[in-house]
Amino acid sequence: MEIHQSTVILLLLLCVSSYTHAQPAHTMRRYQNFLNHHRGPYVNVEMCTSEIRHRKITDSAGYCKPVNSFIRAPDHLITAVCRGGTRLYYNLFRSGTPFDVVTCRLKSGQTHPDCEYDRGRLSIGNIVLGCEHGLPVHYES
Template sequence: MKAQQFLLPLVLLLSVTLSAHSQSAEVSQRYQKFVTQHINGNMNEYICDREIRTRKITQTNSNDCKERNTFIQASAQLVKRICGDAGTHYSGNLFKSNQPFPIVTCTHRGGARHPRCEYRGHKSTRYIAIACEEGWPVHYEDDDLVIVQ
């Protein structure tokens, strides 16, 4: 189990690095951070603490706990398509997914600094909005709840 926790970030980084060959250095770095913070096909609402701690997700430029982090339960390749034919451009560099995605939103509930952050997870299905640069997702902007009737 511990080996898996250490191998996951390494495998993610390797796959992102190999697929990022056509990006500028800045976009490549931002894309790798996006994948680390927001892509997890096996995520569930019960493992927020572990995933955020393992991936070292904190407030930008600090060690403070992030108030909220959203994980998209899909592959990086599927999410990347939102920057192209699977998304709709709506403002600046923002694109909204044409199809909803299963996501897990982790909301901070205790602890002040990494690695002592505690989170509560909530699973839902939402249309997601991401910022894209050079055709690559680099920022998770927002999401809209899908209401099933």
């Protein structure tokens, strides 16, 4: 019996989908917020202001974030840190492989949409994530 590659891919997608859908609502909200704030597979150093405005990224009080970092990787590689990274504390994990990260620093403004950011800085290194129920919910800068 031959298993086609498309069948294997479909089964993997179903497993990942069922894993994330089985998470508590609070964890899923935090995970979605994390993705909005920190996942940026195509974000480059020239895109800080436009990307942060487009995503309406602010701090918890609604002010411009002084610093925001975008991890240049797809969801599954970022999420894998929570399952296969080195545990630093009970919910903090460090990646075993380096990631490209674009870090944006606030230049001017206090509230959205007036936040202006300097040109980002690209760095490559291991990342540290706060995880909840196997999903990233916090980026530790």
